[in-house]
Amino acid sequence: MAGEQRTSLPTKGEGGTQGVPSHISELEPKTSPISSPVISAWALNSKGGLDMAAKTKIAILLCDHHCVQTQCHGIKCFRALNNREGAFSDYKDKDLELVSYVTCTGCPSGAVGNKVLAELKKIGVEIVFLSSGAVCGFPPCPYIGYLRDLTEKGFGMKMVVGTHPIPTTFWEWHKAAGSWDSAEWQEYIKPTTTDEKTREAYINIDGPVKSQPPFTRPL
Numbered sequence: 776m777a778g779e780q781r782t783s784l785p786t787k788g789e790g791g792t793q794g795v796p797s798h799i800s801e802l803e804p805k806t807s808p809i810s811s812p813v814i815s816a817w818a819l820n821s822k823g824g825l826d827m828a829a830k831t832k833i834a835i836l837l838c839d840h841h842c843v844q845t846q847c848h849g850i851k852c853f854r855a856l857n858n859r860e861g862a863f864s865d866y867k868d869k870d871l872e873l874v875s876y877v878t879c880t881g882c883p884s885g886a887v888g889n890k891v892l893a894e895l896k897k898i899g900v901e902i903v904f905l906s907s908g909a910v911c912g913f914p915p916c917p918y919i920g921y922l923r924d925l926t927e928k929g930f931g932m933k934m935v936v937g938t939h940p941i942p943t944t945f946w947e948w949h950k951a952a953g954s955w956d957s958a959e960w961q962e963y964i965k966p967t968t969t970d971e972k973t974r975e976a977y978i979n980i981d982g983p984v985k986s987q988p989p990f991t992r993p994l
Contacts, residue, residue, distance in 0.1 A: 788963060822967075833865075833902045834875035835938055836897050836922075841912030843878045851907060851977055852876075855939035860973060862904055862937040863968035879909075882918065892930045907967050910937055911945040917952055919963055929951045937967035942977040 835852055837843055854855040856873065863871070875895055880886045895903065895981040903926050909916035916922075917934055941964065949955055955964050 779909055781992060830870045830872040831902065832874050832898070832900045833871050833879065833904060834900045835873065835883055835904050835906055836891065837878045837906045838851040838908035838912055839878045839881045840916075841908035842906055847908065848993075849876065849937040851942075854935070855977075860945075861907070861940040861969060863934050865966070871902075874900060878923070880917065887922070888925060888929065892926055896932060897929045900932055902935060904935045904938050907937045907939050907941060910955075911941060911949070912963055915949070915960070920959070935966060936963045939967065939971040940973045940977045941967045943971070946974055971974065 835849075837847070841847070842849075856863050856871065859867045875898070876893055877895075880890055890905070905919065905922060907917075909919060922938065923934040924934050954962060
């Protein structure tokens with residue numbers, strides 16, 4: 776149409792992108808996909824192009840008794856992963872890729888090696904997080920030491936005990952029962968002990984609840 780003004784699209788020239796200010800002509804992410812102090816999730820390759828920084832593949836191994844049979848929705852685990860809380864707090868500088876969320880196949884498990892860990896190894900999983908259900912169940916899992924040895928020594932993957940922070944309710948119940956009194960159990964619960972405020976926030980999936988007498992609060 777007469778009088779219509781046309782705006783030319785920016786074109787790539789030898790000196791950069793024509794028509795685009797130099798300070799934005801070559802964009803590069805300045806932070807990683809997760810909130811962390813790392814420089815960038817991108818890195819220059821040998822040819823000067825951009826490569827996505829390698830992701831660390833992880834899996835969450837569910838306690839069949841406490842998680843699967845009770846139809847756990849997994850919301851606390853995913854919340855902890857996304858917020859880098861609980862056992863995930865040590866990985867704020869890592870770009871974690873969850874590639875499997877799988878049952879241990881039952882207690883005592885007869886197939887966790889060939890049916891689960893072997894398959895996780897095949898797809899490149901580096902870290903297996905044993906769900907907090909194994910710590911918080913009634914009773915807590917008696918095979919944690921064996922599962923960790925099998926995962927690390929048998930299949931060459933790291934195992935972290937726990938996922939989401941231990942909710943205050945479970946903290947109080949197990950403390951009263953002496954479930955975690957031994958030095959061995961103190962080591963197991965360390966990644967998910969966190970602090971009182973964080974434990975309170977994981978009582979309900981909706982966040983903190985008002986303080987109530989012990990053993991009467993909701994799960």
